[in-house]
Amino acid sequence: MTLAIETVNLTKRYGRLTAVDKLNLNVTANTVHGFLGPNGAGKTTTIKVLVGLLKPDEGEARIFGEDVSGDKPDVRLRIGYMPELPKFPKHLKGSELLDIYGRMYGLSQQQRRDQLPKLLELVGLKGREKDLIGKYSKGMQQRLGVAQALLNEPELVILDEPSLGLDPIGMVEVRELIQGVVKEGMTVFLSSHLLFEVQQVCSHVTIINKGVALVSDTIENVSHKISGPTTLQIEVTKLTKTMVENLKKLPSVTDVKTEGNKLNITLETQEDVRPQVSETITNSGGTIVSMNLVGQSLEDVFVQLVSKAGEETGGENRD
Amino acid sequence: MTRKTTRPNWITSFLAVVRYELLWNIRKKKLYGVIIVALALVTLQLVLRIILSNVANQPLKADPDFAITGIGIGDMGFFLFALVTVMNSISGEFESGTIVPLLTKPVSRTTVFLGKFFAASVTLLGTYVVLLVYLAAGSAALYGPQNNLHLLPIVLFGNIVSTFVWMAIILAVGALSKSSMLAALVGVGLWLGLTIVGQIVAAFSGQAWVLTYLPGTGASGYAKGIDSTPPFGNMSLPSGLQVATGTFSIGPNMVTYILHPSAEVTFYKMEFIPRGMPIYTELYTETLSFILTRALVVTAVYILVFSFIAWYALRRAQVAE
Numbered sequence: 001m002t003l004a005i006e007t008v009n010l011t012k013r014y015g016r017l018t019a020v021d022k023l024n025l026n027v028t029a030n031t032v033h034g035f036l037g038p039n040g041a042g043k044t045t046t047i048k049v050l051v052g053l054l055k056p057d058e059g060e061a062r063i064f065g066e067d068v069s070g071d072k073p074d075v076r077l078r079i080g081y082m083p084e085l086p087k088f089p090k091h092l093k094g095s096e097l098l099d100i101y102g103r104m105y106g107l108s109q110q111q112r113r114d115q116l117p118k119l120l121e122l123v124g125l126k127g128r129e130k131d132l133i134g135k136y137s138k139g140m141q142q143r144l145g146v147a148q149a150l151l152n153e154p155e156l157v158i159l160d161e162p163s164l165g166l167d168p169i170g171m172v173e174v175r176e177l178i179q180g181v182v183k184e185g186m187t188v189f190l191s192s193h194l195l196f197e198v199q200q201v202c203s204h205v206t207i208i209n210k211g212v213a214l215v216s217d218t219i220e221n222v223s224h225k226i227s228g229p230t231t232l233q234i235e236v237t238k239l240t241k242t243m244v245e246n247l248k249k250l251p252s253v254t255d256v257k258t259e260g261n262k263l264n265i266t267l268e269t270q271e272d273v274r275p276q277v278s279e280t281i282t283n284s285g286g287t288i289v290s291m292n293l294v295g296q297s298l299e300d301v302f303v304q305l306v307s308k309a310g311e312e313t314g315g316e317n318r319d
Numbered sequence: 320m321t322r323k324t325t326r327p328n329w330i331t332s333f334l335a336v337v338r339y340e341l342l343w344n345i346r347k348k349k350l351y352g353v354i355i356v357a358l359a360l361v362t363l364q365l366v367l368r369i370i371l372s373n374v375a376n377q378p379l380k381a382d383p384d385f386a387i388t389g390i391g392i393g394d395m396g397f398f399l400f401a402l403v404t405v406m407n408s409i410s411g412e413f414e415s416g417t418i419v420p421l422l423t424k425p426v427s428r429t430t431v432f433l434g435k436f437f438a439a440s441v442t443l444l445g446t447y448v449v450l451l452v453y454l455a456a457g458s459a460a461l462y463g464p465q466n467n468l469h470l471l472p473i474v475l476f477g478n479i480v481s482t483f484v485w486m487a488i489i490l491a492v493g494a495l496s497k498s499s500m501l502a503a504l505v506g507v508g509l510w511l512g513l514t515i516v517g518q519i520v521a522a523f524s525g526q527a528w529v530l531t532y533l534p535g536t537g538a539s540g541y542a543k544g545i546d547s548t549p550p551f552g553n554m555s556l557p558s559g560l561q562v563a564t565g566t567f568s569i570g571p572n573m574v575t576y577i578l579h580p581s582a583e584v585t586f587y588k589m590e591f592i593p594r595g596m597p598i599y600t601e602l603y604t605e606t607l608s609f610i611l612t613r614a615l616v617v618t619a620v621y622i623l624v625f626s627f628i629a630w631y632a633l634r635r636a637q638v639a640e
Contacts, residue, residue: 014639045639048638048639051423052422052423053419053422053423053637053638054637054638054639055637071427071428071429071634073326073332073424073425073426073427074326074425076423076424076425077325077326077425079423081420081423083416083419083420083423085416086416086419086420087415087416087417087419087420088417088420089339089343089415089417090415091342091343091346091347092339092342092343096342100335100338100339100342101335101420101424103327103331103332103334103335103338104327104332104335104336104424104425104426105327105424105425106325106326106327106328106331106332106425145420148420
């Protein structure tokens, strides 16, 4: 298993403020890894250490096994990085910027000629590439940010809040773009404070708060690891007292609430007990019209973890 | 798409940075403003003697050495061009946030620094060529055929080296402070201080030699035996060509040295007397070759020291914002 990103006890301080606190992070190659945390959690600071913009105070950070501290162009060759709210020189045209960055990556003239139109098409900037960047909207600059991060088809793409400041349509487009990138077989490290974005795009997630990693695993496992109540919402043709009593007798059921012909069954387990529940209702003379298992979403897990961490440590968030 | 697994060679990276910076420089409105001001100053220089001749009601004489001995771009020109080409070269990238995508590309910070410095030099070269060609053409048109025009590239070299001193200082302040405004303010303050206050204090204290070691015009002396036309008629100046020792006088001094290799320069203390012309007391004499060598060394030290500071500041800089 190759690690695209690895940090060991990574610590970064701004004066007295510890932005990243002994962070241990492992991102497996060829996965889409979400880096989730509230604003000011330390996500951007961690990323800036990874791309060489900040030096760690303690600990280590490695990209594909290579230490990132110091001026390491060879490491940066393997990374495509889109900063949070990227800023590009306003005096350059979009096509000029991509051409110059392409030269910095060592792309030949032919490669740049082939690559640039494809990228501009991919990010939806075709037709505007001859305009000065100073005339681009925020959304267009975000798109340009994605394009320059993909110029070299890097092994690792780091996207820091790619949807920040975009309208809903722009957000959907950026998500689609990221999903398109995944198909190309790159490792994607996506920092976001938007839970649904991470849930829709990523296979793995690390949740960070106050510079500390709270949990890191696949999204499924993260939801599963955090034990919490699951609810079964069932609609039946005819609700009877016997049915409710029989359901309450099931070992994993902690509570049954009724409303008209609807049942809300609270379960204590993460296991799938729908067959037993279905059998009990049928044996009690009922017919199921619909059944919906409402599990913990990533949002529930996130809120739970962040609140718990807040209660335990107190203090301010930072980025 | 095209995955690159090996870094481009250094020249490719360097030229990419140069291209990036040059496109910025040539699109700076400030640069064109300064070129217009410089053209205006050169024009004034060209016509000043004609105006004075008319005022004094004297015939205008042909001067075949006007282009080569003319003041050229001048101290203020060197400073202004240095200011507009590099005042936001590094600090502006930090202020605008464009440093983030730039420093995360596979180009070393040393290459970024060298590329920026080189691009500023190319911009300067282009601008100075335009100004010197204008000065030479104007001199020929107004004062007749000109001698020694083949020495103009020497003047050009000297002017660029002189400007590098201010470029290095302004770059260093900008890279350390990450503020273009501070770089400009410190630059203007130093220039005014050294040019105006320094000259006055040094001239009256008789310690003008100090100025030789500071960025600027330096101390002024007179090379006896070399004819020159006083700028404002018959002032009571010592005889000979006026020679300055500072980092800004390398171009003219190189030309004078080529034309008069054994020239010696005498320095004076100036004293004002009530209701009379100033009195010049001789202080000491130096050979022009020594003055030139010393100025080149002092200039090289300033360029290297402040460039090193700017490079080191960029190399160590962390981008938190």
